[in-house]
Amino acid sequence: MGFHWQSHPELEPELRIELGLTGRFADQATAEAWLAENYLTLTASGVLTVSLYEQERLVYGPMSLEP
Structure with missing residues (x-):
């Protein structure tokens, strides 16, 4: 298994x-x-939000990176 981040926008x-x-x-x-x-x-670098995935399963997100 592995966790990874997906950025938005891509x-x-x-x-x-x-x-x-x-x-x-x-x-x-x-x-x-x-x-x-x-x-x-x-x-x-222009990333507005991120989502955390465990393999292909969304764990949470999109989560804003703005303060």
């Missing part, structure tokens, strides 16, 4: 790789810790 593949949005996480807590460390970079 970014170009190269930018997704650069930002780390293609990563898979072993558990939800690790995925959420990654987001806490990287959300400012994501918003600076």
Whole structure:
């Protein structure tokens, strides 16, 4: 199993790789810790919201990254 983030709006593949949005996480807590460390970079790159998935199942979202 793996958790991953989906950005909204969808970014170009190269930018997704650069930002780390293609990563898979072993558990939800690790995925959420990654987001806490990287959300400012994501918003600076144009990401407005994110959704967390466990494989193909939506866990939650879309969640705004705006303060």
